[in-house]
Amino acid sequence: MTIRRPLLQPALTVAMAALLAQTPAGFAASHREAPITALDQKADITDWFAFVSPENPDRAVLILNVDPFLEPSNGPNYFPFDPGILYEMKIDNNLDGIPDITFQFRFKTQYTNPGVFTGYVGGLLGIPPITSLSGPGSQGLNLIQTYEVTMVTPTLREELNNGQTLYAVPTNVGPRTMPNYGVLRAQGVYTLLDGIRVFAGTVADPFFVDLGAAFDSLNFRTAAGGGVLSAAVDADDAHNYAPNALAGFNVNTLMLEVPIAMLTSGGKEYAASNKLAVIGTYGTTSRQKLSVLRDGGTQGTWAQVQRLGNPLINELIIGTGSKDRFSMDDPTNDAQFASFFLNPLLAQIFSSIGIPVPPAPRTDLLPLVQYMAPICPGCAASDAGPIADLLRLNTGIPPTAFGSQKRLGFLAGDNAGFPNGRRPVDDVIDIAARAVGGILANSTKYGTLIGDGVNTSSSQLTGTFPFLAPAYDGRDSAHAGPGQPGCANQPGGICPVN
Secondary structure, three states, rough: OOOOHHHHHHHHHHHHHHHHHHOOOOOOOOOOHHHHOOOHHHHHHEEEEEEEOOOOOOOEEEEEEEEEEEEEOOOOOOOOOOOOOEEEEEEEOOOOOOEEEEEEEEEEEEOOOOOOOOOEEEEEEOOOOOOOOOOOOOOOOOEEEEEEEEEEOOOOOEEOOOOEEEEEEEEOOOOOOOHHHHHHOOOOEEEEEOOOEEEEEEEEEEOOOOOOHHOOOOOOOHHHHHOOOOOHOOOOOOOOOOOOOOOEEEEEEEEEEHHHHHHHHOOOOOOOHHHHHEEEEEEEEEEEEEOOOOOOEEEEEEEEEEEOOHHHHHHHOHHHHHHHHHOOOOOHHHHHHHHHOOOOHHHHHHOOOOOOOOOOOOOOHHOOOOOOOOOOOOHHHHHHHOOOEEEEEEEEOOOOOOOOOOOOOOHHHOOOOOOEEEEEOHHHHHHHHHHEEEOOOOOOOOOEEEEOOOOOOOOOOOOOOOOOOOOOOOOOOOOOOOOOEEOOOOOOOOOOOO
């Protein structure tokens, strides 16, 4: 069936309006995935990444990004991590959907100059520019955050700091305050026990999506294909044809590089064909819930606010009315959301406008919520485990060299990419939409080139730890948007409005 691209956008709008009149379910990608995190931005997980390091192939990289849409110039206190939040990275390594290894992050905040009106100052009042996270050159750091990393297993709880004070890297305030931000940021990379590397701080948001068009009832820009890409645009991994809503915004990141042998149940590396090579991963944020005791004391337990595994599940599948419950529940309870997995609303919308999609129940989506091929070719039917939203990573699949990675990951023959784990370069919006469209069932029959025309991050990703670009400069940074520069292959390099 031929889809006329210029007609796709109004057809999508009409179809979406009709279907939303029948159901409360919502969709599309956001940096505030659920109502609960729209009210608690600090606890909002924007992205979760897990991939085999292209720098050190015997290691896996875990990245938890939180606190969305950080405007680089938004002082005076900028973007500290919340000391009241427990940040966690969770690993299932025996195919049962239950975490076997958890890495926990807790932060502390200190104000060294309480009379100063801003969190960071340098080159004024006799205070030198900020060139260090501690000691000489750090006098201008009024707001200082340190943190601890703890590894928890069923039999072990181990502090990983290795006697070091770990400093979170602050945002890039500007050239007078922080004249060599690259050097300052490099000081935030630490080596922990067992050779684990860690980084925490503010970075340029690596995500890329035409978010405004997506939430305007899928009103994608005609100049970028109207929701279906041409073959030429689809093949271009290096340029954007529509505005990236995240361009110029920062985000807070927590990052670990861990030896693969520490993550697998057998304590070693395995070939891709071995089911023991596959781990399930996700990130969570939690806040402490206090109970007042009769003697006037208190006791606290942690209450999960948000979790994120597969971006496809959280952002394209779960209906808005169920998102809070999904966010606060555990992956092993995800069978309650099976109706969303097996008959996605977005697939119904695609079908209503003539894009061929497989009929429900959509069992072709089960590899995203169970252990099975193609991510786990060594898994038998009995290994599938419960329906659980985990970002599954086959650690036996070698990484693709940075610079050769394909934005469409697994769909483009780059098996080291999403949905086998997720890298910052992976275009999860296009991949997820095509998965909902049925490409995992039959790439020929259900291979419509669905996409928003935003094909790459606006920040400069790297092939070495910590991989994500330095935070945008608060004084001199700017955003890209409709009618502004940022789309090099569009006329004049200007991103289209329509």
